[in-house]
Amino acid sequence: MSTTARRVLIGVAVAILGAFVALTFVLPRFQPHVFSGSVIQSNDKAPRVDLQASNGETVRIADFEGEVVVLYFGYTFCPDVCPTTLSKLSKAMDLLGEKAEDVQVIMVSVDPERDTPEALAEYVEYFHPDFMGITGELSAVDRVATLYGVYYEKEEGSAATGYLVNHTATVMVIDREGYLKLVLPFEGTAEQIAADIDYFLG
Amino acid sequence: MSRKVIIRSGIPIVIIIVAAMAFAVFEPIQVLPRIRLAPGYLMTAQSGESLTSEDVRGDIVLYNFGYTSCGDICDDMNQTMQGIQARLDEVDTGDTTVRFVTVSFDPESDTPEELQAYGARLGADGEQWAFATAEPDHLANVVKAGFEAWYEQRDDGSFSFDPAFILVDGWGVIRGEYRYQTRASDTDKILHHLDILGEEIRNAHGAAGLAYEAAHFFLCYP
Secondary structure, X not given: OXXXXXXXXXXXXXXXXXXXXXXXXXXXXXXXXOXXXXXXXXXXXXXXXXXXXXXXXXXXXXXXXXOEEEEEEEOOOOOOHHHHHHHHHHHHHHHHHHHHHHEEEEEEEOOOOOOOHHHHHHHHHHHOOOOEXXXXXXXXXXXXXXXXXXXXXXEOOOOOOOOEEEEOOOEEEEOOOOOEEEEEOOOOOHHHHHHHHHHHHO | OXXXXXXXXXXXXXXXXXXXXXXXXXXXXXXXXXXXXXXXXEEEEOXXXXXXXXXXXXXXXXXXXXOOOOOHHHHHHHHHHHHHHHOXXXXXXXXXXXXXXXXXXXXXXXXXXXXXXXXXXXXXXXXXXXXXXXXXXXXXXXXXXXXXXXXXXXXXXXXXXXXXXXEEOOOOEEEEEEEOOOOOOHHHHHHHHHHHHXXXXXXXXXXXXXXXXXXXXOOOOO
C-alpha cells in the first residue's frame, strides 16, 4: 500500500472515530430539555395567591421570589390522586438533593370547609417536612383555583369518607422570578418532575 | 479586484441567497403564542348538565361571551361562530376535536331551557357547541379574571361587555384572543389560527416537536 493510500485510510478512520465520539458523547449534551408538561410563555407574573398557612400568615407567590414554587391543588380527605401526586413530588425533592432547598412545594386546599390550616399542615408534612399547605375563604380559594386552570366540584362519597372533591390534578411550576412556566400532567413520573424543576433551578 | 477579494465577498452573498431559497422552499414554522393558562371552571350547559374545564381537556375550544337577550352584537359574534363551524372542514386538526362554548354572563335569565332554545335558533350542533353559564361569583372569576373578558350589568338589566373570542388548546392554554371588530373577517383569521394550531398538534412529537418548541422560543408568531 502506498504512503498516500495509507494516509487517506488513517484520515478516514480518524474522521469516522471523531464523528462517532461527537454523536455519542458530545451532541447529546447540547440536546434541548424536553419538558414533560406544557410550557407557558406569559408576559405577566403568575396569578396572585392570597391564602393562609397553618401559622395564620398570608402566603403570596412573591414571598418566594428567588425560589421555584411548585403549586398543587388537593385536599386532606382525598383518597387517591393527592397522595399519589404528593408522594411523587416528595420523591422528586429527594432526587433534586441539595437543590431542593430552593424549591417550595405548596398545596392549596380545594376543600376549605374541612381542611383547617393545622390539619392541612400535618397532612402535607407527612409527605415531606418542607411542604406547605394553604387555605382560606371559599371565595378566595375559588379565585386562585380558577386562575390556575383548576376545576373542583363536590361529589357524593361514602359514609366513611364523607363527600369527595373532584378536582384538576395538574402541578404548576413557577420560576425564580415569579412567572408561571409549566403545567405538569398527573401522569408524570417523579423523575420527569425532578428534571423539569431542575431546568428552572438552572 | 483580486480573486481572493471576489471569493471573500462572494461567500456571504451565496450564503444569504441559499438561506433565502431554503426559507422560501421549507417555509418557516408558525406557532400561536402560549399566552397564559385558561381558567378552570364548573358551569351548567344547555342540557342542564355540568360543563367543566376538564370535560374539554384535550380538545381545542373557541369561547365567546354574551347573553340570550343581547341583540345585534351577540348576533354578529354568533354569526362568526356559525361561519367557523360551517367551514371547519377547511382546517386539519388531526384527531383533535374542535368545540365551541358560548358563556352567558346572565345566569338569572339564561336558564338551561333558554340556552337550549337560543342554540336551536342559531342552528348550533349541541354536540359541538355548548351554551353555558355559572353562579355569578364563579362566573366573574372565570370570565373577568380568567379569560380577561370584562362585562358589567347596566341598570336596565342589559350588559355592556368586551366582545371577545378566546382560543384555548387541549392543554388548557390560551392561544388566541380576538376582539370583535368589523374591519376584517374574524372568521378567516380564527380559521387560519386553527390551522396553525392543528399543524402544531399533528407535529407535537419527535424531531418535528423539537422544531415547534424552537419556534416558540424564537417567537415565530403569525
